[in-house]
Amino acid sequence: MTFSGEILAFIILALAAILGGVLLLNLTKVVHMVVALVLSFLSIAGIFILLSAEFVAVVQVLIYSGAITIIMLFGIMLTKHNDSEASTKKTVGNTGCCCLP
Amino acid sequence: MIQDLLISEPSLLNATIFLLLAVLFLFVVLGFVTYAILSERKVMGLMQMRIGPNQLGGRWGLLQTVADVLKLLLKEDTIPKLADRPLFIIAPILAFAPSFMVLAVLPLTDKLQFADIGVGLLYYVAISGITTVGIVTAGWSSNNKYALIGGMRAAAQMISYEIPLVMSLVGVVLLTGSLNLNEIVAAQENLWFIVLQPVAFLIFIIASVAELNRVPFDLPEAESELVAGYFVEYSGFRWAMFMLSEYVYMFAMASLTTVLFLGGWNSLPFLGFIPAAVWFALKFSAVVFLLIWIRITLPRLRSDQLMEFGWKVLLPIALANIMVTAILKELFPNIF
Known part of the structure; x- marks a missing residue:
């Protein structure tokens, strides 16, 4: 396998997609997570373009950019964004208690 | 010219040419934005029977937007x-x-x-x-x-x-x-x-x-x-x-x-x-x-x-x- 621009582009896009996924799991604020999701989806669209599937790439961006905005609005409206850390800890504590017999 | 570039073999030279062309195009678009804002203010002024910007850059206020952008860049962020x-x-x-x-x-x-x-x-x-x-x-x-x-x-x-x-x-x-x-x-x-x-x-x-x-x-x-x-x-x-x-x-x-x-x-x-x-x-x-x-x-x-x-x-x-x-x-x- 020779090193070419295509491989370089693939590595960058793949790393960005994985980075977006990891950030999505590890960030604490909902809106930050949604922005990480945007990064992940856009990188996947880039990988589709590398595979010469332009239509799929464009439709991916078209569908998900609208969907992500709606997710972001839900994230803003349906969660309390000030107590992100506290609420996570509380949930963990609650499940811990539930696991006890 | 651009058609030839689009179908040519991808190389470092090719990428550089496209980068330079894109930068050039960015400046063309910035020039459009500058004068679109001026013409918008002028046309709006004329339709409301005002004069619009006429102080900076001659009778038609040609440098008004440039001055506005300079002011914006100097403002505190x-x-x-x-x-x-x-x-x-x-x-x-x-x-x-x-x-x-x-x-x-x-x-x-x-x-x-x-x-x-x-x-x-x-x-x-x-x-x-x-x-x-x-x-x-x-x-x-x-x-x-x-x-x-x-x-x-x-x-x-x-x-x-x-x-x-x-x-x-x-x-x-x-x-x-x-x-x-x-x-x-x-x-x-x-x-x-x-x-x-x-x-x-x-x-x-x-x-x-x-x-x-x-x-x-x-x-x-x-x-x-x-x-x-x-x-x-x-x-x-x-x-x-x-x-x-x-x-x-x-x-x-x-x-x-x-x-x-x-x-x-x-x-x-x-x-x-x-x-x-x-x-x-x-x-x-x-x-x-x-x-x-x-x-x-x-x-x-x-x-x-x-x-x-x-x-x-x-x-x-x-x-x-x-x-x-x-x-x-x-x-x-x-x-x-």
């Missing part, structure tokens, strides 16, 4: 203490980058185009949707109620009006049989689509004004209700990026209208001796003038009227237009 810092910094970039990306597929003349991809029309609509994410991010991260309301309104409006916008274009795509912008222009060599698709043109113009967030659909940045909407807390260069993206979208939308409905660079009959670039520039300027004219003529809609108009009026008409176009194309294959 403030970030509110309670703002969400990383998102506050990312948001202007997320809003501006797509506006410049969409310019790549627009065929300005038969020789001047940066990318000739098969799904050019869908690419434009898809990429321009990313700006909404930037605007909502800006509204939320500012930690200000006016900014948040502006961001919410922007999301609702831009998603609702994207649907009639795309649906109105289906008629054009049906007639051409292609999503490629070059082929759409080639199909209009004899008859422009504004003649064959007048309803689609009207819907497209209305929906594009809404997508551009301009009066009468400027709810996300309604000055009299929301101070400045989603960018209240921004200042200096970051604020300039939001304004810049708005005017770059105006450039892109006017070019797209020209390409889709006004025949692109095609000339009127017997006037073919005038160069293609001049034809494009004339049609493009006419569309920009129309946008300014709409802005100065109409008052702002209310939020519920905006939603009702989009979903109950524009969308059914656009769907009916698709049906009628398909039937006519079956019945009279010679004309359509």
